[in-house]
Amino acid sequence: MKKQIISILIFAMTLTLQAQENHIKYQDETRTIDSTIKALYAVISGEKGEERDWDLMRYIYHPNAKLVPSGTNPEGKVGARYITPQTYVESSGQWLVENGFFEEEIHRETQVFGNIAHVFSTYQCFKSKTDKEPFMRGINSIQLLNEGGRWRVINIFWAQETEENPIPEAYLPKN
Template identity: 35%
Template sequence: MLRLSLFLIALQWSVHSSAQSNLQTIDGVITELLTQISLKKGDKMDTAAVRNLFIPTAQLTILMNETDSAYAETVTLNDFLELITDPYYEEGYSEKEIHRVIDQYNGMAQVFQSFKAKDSEGESGRGITSYQLVQMENRWWIVNILWTNEVEGKPLPQKYLKGKQ
């Protein structure tokens, strides 16, 4: 029994250690966020894991630009976590990266990422997410996210597709 307990403790530490090492790179943080928000039907979102990717004062903004007039809706991290734990997402949601462009300097980074998403109702689409990150405490943290969806007449720029559709 002691051997099993030690094994489980070591396994838990290994998983935690691996997750923490992923946060030492920009790629690791972005990949972890996509992993956490993509759910199979019946899965529950691990809001603690999502929260661990952001600074506590992070803001998330969606730019709605489907008509002649655009508007932006901004929420706090807490509001965002409440929104994405809605039962709608438990029916399944998938977001995958198409391409990523990273610019960084002196502990700050800007990431433009094109994505494709699909919900449980079969609705799919593409868009661009802009992440701002900071490097503190030997890891990267998301400070803000701004995203918009591709709309008719405004296709994603080719530089964010890199040959992928």
């Protein structure tokens, strides 16, 4: 019993040290809304074969955060899936590395009240930085919380652009 308690304490201390190291390593990535959104896009982006920094991804998101992709299934029913950042890493992480994937923001609308923010962020996706035309576009609805000195993603809810649902001009870059 005593050995189990000691093991649990050592494990807890290790997690605490890891959290402190990540805070020191990544604190600049989440100091502002702008840096947090930039890190959010950068952490999933990379060339084929390039590993992603999943510790940074876990740092950006609140521990109870959800990623919520939405869309229409083949039967025409609109729905959404609710996944954790860890589930995203497990289900999509390898695909991102094997195929190459870059998501970049092309327009942003931000609203802030106190310690909460809502960012409506239009994105486009490429398989490589050298690609000229995106293979996908859409809008991310991102909710953030300022914890005092850092912003964390609470939820990210998104929809891809389709022929039936094009991105409105108001959410595209102004030429």
